[in-house]
Amino acid sequence: MRSSAVRSPSVGRIKISGRPAASGAAPKVSSSTGSGDTSVRGRPRILCVDDEPLVLKSMTASLRKHVEVVSANGAAEALELLEKDPGFPVVISDYRMPGMDGGAFLAQVRKRFPSIVRLLLSGAGAESVALDNPDLVFRFLSKPCARETLLQALDDAFARGGAGLA
Amino acid sequence: MIDNRVETETELLRSRELLDAILEYAPGFIMAIDEHGKLLFINRVLPQHDRKKVIGSHWLQYLPPDQHDSLQVSFRAIFETGASKTYETSVAGPDGERVWLTTHMGPMRIGGRIAGVVLVAQEITELRRTQVEFAAAQKMAAVGTLAAGIAHEINTPVQFVGDSLQFLREGMHDILTVVDELERVCRLVTQESPSTTIRAALASVVKAEAAADLPYLRENVPQALDRCVDGLRRVSGIVSSMREFAHPARKEMAPVDLNRAITNTLTIARNEYVHLAELETDLRELPLVTCHVDQINQVVLNLVVNAAHAIGDVFRSTGVKGRLTVGTRMDGEDVVISVGDTGTGIPEAIREHIFEPFFTTKDVGKGTGQGLALAWTLVTEKHGGTLSYETALGKGTTFFVRLPRAGKLQALAGIN
Numbered sequence: 001m002r003s004s005a006v007r008s009p010s011v012g013r014i015k016i017s018g019r020p021a022a023s024g025a026a027p028k029v030s031s032s033t034g035s036g037d038t039s040v041r042g043r044p045r046i047l048c049v050d051d052e053p054l055v056l057k058s059m060t061a062s063l064r065k066h067v068e069v070v071s072a073n074g075a076a077e078a079l080e081l082l083e084k085d086p087g088f089p090v091v092i093s094d095y096r097m098p099g100m101d102g103g104a105f106l107a108q109v110r111k112r113f114p115s116i117v118r119l120l121l122s123g124a125g126a127e128s129v130a131l132d133n134p135d136l137v138f139r140f141l142s143k144p145c146a147r148e149t150l151l152q153a154l155d156d157a158f159a160r161g162g163a164g165l166a
Numbered sequence: 167m168i169d170n171r172v173e174t175e176t177e178l179l180r181s182r183e184l185l186d187a188i189l190e191y192a193p194g195f196i197m198a199i200d201e202h203g204k205l206l207f208i209n210r211v212l213p214q215h216d217r218k219k220v221i222g223s224h225w226l227q228y229l230p231p232d233q234h235d236s237l238q239v240s241f242r243a244i245f246e247t248g249a250s251k252t253y254e255t256s257v258a259g260p261d262g263e264r265v266w267l268t269t270h271m272g273p274m275r276i277g278g279r280i281a282g283v284v285l286v287a288q289e290i291t292e293l294r295r296t297q298v299e300f301a302a303a304q305k306m307a308a309v310g311t312l313a314a315g316i317a318h319e320i321n322t323p324v325q326f327v328g329d330s331l332q333f334l335r336e337g338m339h340d341i342l343t344v345v346d347e348l349e350r351v352c353r354l355v356t357q358e359s360p361s362t363t364i365r366a367a368l369a370s371v372v373k374a375e376a377a378a379d380l381p382y383l384r385e386n387v388p389q390a391l392d393r394c395v396d397g398l399r400r401v402s403g404i405v406s407s408m409r410e411f412a413h414p415a416r417k418e419m420a421p422v423d424l425n426r427a428i429t430n431t432l433t434i435a436r437n438e439y440v441h442l443a444e445l446e447t448d449l450r451e452l453p454l455v456t457c458h459v460d461q462i463n464q465v466v467l468n469l470v471v472n473a474a475h476a477i478g479d480v481f482r483s484t485g486v487k488g489r490l491t492v493g494t495r496m497d498g499e500d501v502v503i504s505v506g507d508t509g510t511g512i513p514e515a516i517r518e519h520i521f522e523p524f525f526t527t528k529d530v531g532k533g534t535g536q537g538l539a540l541a542w543t544l545v546t547e548k549h550g551g552t553l554s555y556e557t558a559l560g561k562g563t564t565f566f567v568r569l570p571r572a573g574k575l576q577a578l579a580g581i582n
Contacts, residue, residue: 052322052326054323054326055322055325055326055329057326058325058326058327058328058329058330058333059326059329061329061330061333062329062330062332062333062336063329064333065336096318123317123318123321123322143321143322143324143325144321144324144325144328144398144402145325146328147328147329147332
């Protein structure tokens with residue numbers, strides 16, 4: 001139920017953008033003032049994975065001037081989506097989710113889509129996942145995460161991806 | 167014949183002495199009481215009594231008066247039913263401190279009839295204290311688990327409410343920018359001698375703006391959204407304090423930022439003091455302190471709650487807010503945490519009792535008499551520190567927690 005409600009707009013978005021993954025110079029999102037810059041084309045795309053649709057919708061709205069958020073309502077849905085369209089520079093995942101958790105999901109992403117930079121955005125208790133697996137998680141962000149913090153992390157992630165480390 | 171009797175009596179005396187000597191070392195009190203309530207035997211007496219005088223006296227005079235009635239009932243019942251009974255009770259010890267006993271009372275049968283009652287009492291004060299500490303530790307562990315769960319539950323909505331507020335703030339800013347442009351257009355059009363239709367449309371715009379009180383919205387809607395953002399930030403601050411405070415206990419001591427832990431504790435306990443006292447903190451720069459942070463949190467919480475109660479006593483009679491002072495500082499290799507109140511001070515008569523378990527001056531249901539006793543145990547026994555206080559009647563009390571910075575074992579190793 002929840003899954004399908006979020007899925008259709010996500011898939012729709014991917015078709016709209018239909019362009020290769022962010023390439024060349026890493027885009028900078030945090031310094032953008034936002035005003036006037038509403039063109040879809042100028043924004044990098046990120047994939048957000050969370051089992052709470054309200055988190056996904058709110059993040060999409062709050063980041064809309066900086067990045068284009070494509071959302072998936074769970075790990076399985078996200079992997080399915082990535083199979084069809086792996087062109088994301090960054091993926092942000094929640095940790096505690098029914099089915100596959102964020103740790104297992106990011107491990108799958110690392111294995112199958114190694115060029116995507118992986119962030120973990122989660123509530124308390126998931127810090128250890130990031131600490132114990134520094135290779136798995138580029139950065140751990142604790143919920144609630146202020147937008148400035150998230151944007152800074154995204155900038156760093158884009159820089160990491162753009163630097164060709166992956 | 168006479169020789170024989172003397173020998174028998176000598177024999178009896180010796181076995182009686184042997185029995186006395188053995189029973190004196192029994193880990194408890196053993197009394198035999200005849201049917202009239204006179205003590206026939208007692209294995210030993212508290213230092214304040216003379217054993218010779220105790221024998222033959224009435225047994226109840228050594229037990230708390232408020233328990234006489236129920237003890238008398240139990241005593242009588244043994245003669246009627248022949249059944250024994252076990253119960254817990256407390257008596258005043260030699261220094262007036264409370265001593266807990268578990269007591270077994272049963273029939274003493276001689277020649278087939280119940281000739282009296284045997285009472286065996288064993289001290290369990292230490293056991294009771296351990297039980298209370300264990301219960302407190304268990305409760306804290308349960309609270310910790312709950313807090314972590316609640317924090318997780320709250321953080322998700324805080325995340326999306328926060329993101330939505332950010333969006334609303336920006337959206338409102340953008341909408342108002344568009345409205346500014348539209349207003350400018352309206353003014354221009356008005357100057358250009360518009361047609362009747364346009365004039366009617368412009369009039370309805372003016373009317374709608376007036377009905378909405380647009381200038382007010384322009385000023386107040388962004389402010390309201392800012393308040394929401396501030397409030398939400400506060401909520402998430404409280405949640406994160408709660409989570410850190412109730413972080414599951416570790417077995418080992420670990421290096422801890424004590425000032426941060428104390429700030430969290432003050433956030434959590436805020437409701438205890440905020441209406442009674444102004445909070446003054448003087449948290450000086452500290453190195454990391456090796457300790458069981460959950461226990462030190464508990465100690466500081468107990469001291470803060472205690473201080474708030476002391477201030478509350480004054481506040482209720484004078485209506486004047488007091489002052490709660492919380493400080494930290496280094497002193498040599500020790501860290502000192504101080505918690506001060508402007509309460510009534512500790513009366514001379516009770517000073518020596520305040521760290522005793524189950525000692526309380528608070529009303530029934532308000533104090534359990536465990537707070538300071540538990541703080542004492544955690545600071546001295548678990549951390550090798552000291553807990554002391556300075557008090558002045560009518561002025562207030564300040565408690566000082568002194569902890570070895572490097573932790574208990576390291577501090578001991580340093581001595582050797």
